[in-house]
């Protein structure tokens with residue numbers, strides 16, 4: 001599907017999608033303007049699993065930051081959960097992030113002085129969730145990612161794959177409707193990366209919506225569709241396998 005066909009088709013779907021970008025442009029001025037995103041329109045339907053691929057500098061992280069409400073466009077609109085992100089204040093965007101979004105990064109971004117369980121509960125602390133039950137919640141999530149016996153380990157006492165599992169548990173602690181992952185397997189060996197993808201598959205089957213950036217084709221193929229970015233534009237949206245979002249099925 002070309003981006004023009006995609007743009008036409010997405011107009012019809014905007015009403016029942018959870019994330020919707022329309023003609024999003026993000027420009028950086030370094031002497032010459034650099035269009036990190038150059039007119040991107042994309043819908044993420046509820047419960048969908050989407051991968052983003054493209055060369056270095058093609059705008060993948062910029063796209064994640066838009067959907068993640070960490071950045072706002074210079075032109076165009078971004079809707080997350082029916083809310084117009086561009087119309088929100090910084091504080092309102094932070095609240096939206098805390099309530100609706102979970103983030104997973106290539107470098108895991110765990111707090112080195114906190115234990116696995118404390119890292120997982122950190123977003124609850126920021127969200128002023130009541131203190132009681134936090135530990136139990138961390139235990140449940142760490143058990144779910146296979147780390148029930150590592151609750152009180154520090155990040156340095158865990159392998160790369162185990163650290164990423166802690167980061168996944170942390171991303172889930174606020175019951176986000178959307179999980180955003182930028183190169184989640186980028187620092188992991190092939191086998192450990194596959195284990196993390198099994199975990200993503202479980203999340204997706206449980207109804208969680210996922211947007212994931214990756215350089216690796218075999219990792220991207222775990223998603224239902226692959227958005228190919230080139231020079232800040234969507235070059236192609238590729239359906240993977242027998243996706244529920246294949247053309248003609250909606």
Ligand SMILES: Nc1ncnc2c1ncn2[C@@H]1O[C@H](COP(=O)(O)OP(=O)(O)OP(=O)(O)O)[C@@H](O)[C@H]1O
Nearest residue numbers: 028034035036054055056057058059060061062063
């Ligand atoms: N803070 C910034 N200031 C200036 N230019 C930026 C900034 N952030 C990104 N860019 C530019 O925007 C473009 C897209 O960057 P982005 O980080 O989204 O690429 P990417 O696809 O994630 O690349 P990679 O695969 O290397 O992570 C690049 O040309 C980059 O140099």
Ligand SMILES: [Mg+2]
Nearest residue numbers: 060061062182
């Ligand atoms: Mg990037």
